[in-house]
Amino acid sequence: MYRAFVLTVSDRSYRKEREDGSGPEAIDILTQSGYVISGYEILPDEENMLSEKLGEIADSGSTDVVFTLGGTGFSERDVTPEATLKVVTKLVPGISEYLRKNGGHAILSRGVSGIYKKTLIINLPGSPRAVRESLNSIKEIMKHGLDVLSGCVMDCGKETKI
Numbered sequence: 001m002y003r004a005f006v007l008t009v010s011d012r013s014y015r016k017e018r019e020d021g022s023g024p025e026a027i028d029i030l031t032q033s034g035y036v037i038s039g040y041e042i043l044p045d046e047e048n049m050l051s052e053k054l055g056e057i058a059d060s061g062s063t064d065v066v067f068t069l070g071g072t073g074f075s076e077r078d079v080t081p082e083a084t085l086k087v088v089t090k091l092v093p094g095i096s097e098y099l100r101k102n103g104g105h106a107i108l109s110r111g112v113s114g115i116y117k118k119t120l121i122i123n124l125p126g127s128p129r130a131v132r133e134s135l136n137s138i139k140e141i142m143k144h145g146l147d148v149l150s151g152c153v154m155d156c157g158k159e160t161k162i
Contacts, residue, residue: 002146003038004030005063007053009071009080010126014044021128022069026135030067033139038063045071050083058087058119064146066119067135070126072111080123081112088114088121092145095122095138102137105130120149 006026012018020042027037039057043050050071057066071080095113099106099122109130111123120142124134 001034001036002064002143002150003062004035005039005041005057005066006030006037006069007040007050007057007066008042008069008126009045009050010042011044011077013042022126022131025128025131026067026069026124029132029135029139033135035065035139045077045079047079047083047086050080051086054084054087054121055116058116058121061118063119064150065142066121068111068121068123069131070124072109072123072125074108074110078110081110084112084114084121084123088112088116090115092120095142095145099124099134099138106134115149118149120146 006023008020008023010020013020023040023042027040031037043053054066057063068080071078092113092115096111099111100109105127106125109125111125113122124131
């Protein structure tokens with residue numbers, strides 16, 4: 001089982017002006033797919049706050065993958081990709097390319113994906129529909145990437161480590 005942190009990025013949800021529909025949607029899909037939810041938080045569209053939080057989550061060692069939801073569009077306030085790029089040390093462009101090709105509404109997303117330490121960070125668009133489309137398109141294939149990142153080879157259910 002892999003641990004997933006869900007991080008919604010939305011000024012309005014952070015200020016409690018709008019209920020976050022994306023976070024619960026992501027949590028439901030991930031839980032049904034066998035992921036353990038290691039955390040859930042809502043942050044505003046503030047680049048430095050977001051990059052600090054991403055580093056903090058990865059540094060804690062408490063999660064394998066962080067899914068950010070929102071802040072990937074064309075608005076001036078959409079800064080999730082920029083915040084993510086401040087943190088990751090390796091890019092994983094194939095994930096974001098795949099999402100844009102197969103994730104429906106993700107075609108309008110500027111999201112990036114990358115690795116910091118042993119944590120994979122994936123930016124998803126913010127609407128519940130886009131989150132659903134995106135996660136459903138990658139939820140199973142992600143497990144292989146997480147196997148490799150965690151050092152498992154062949155059958156990770158048997159905990160074979162590199």
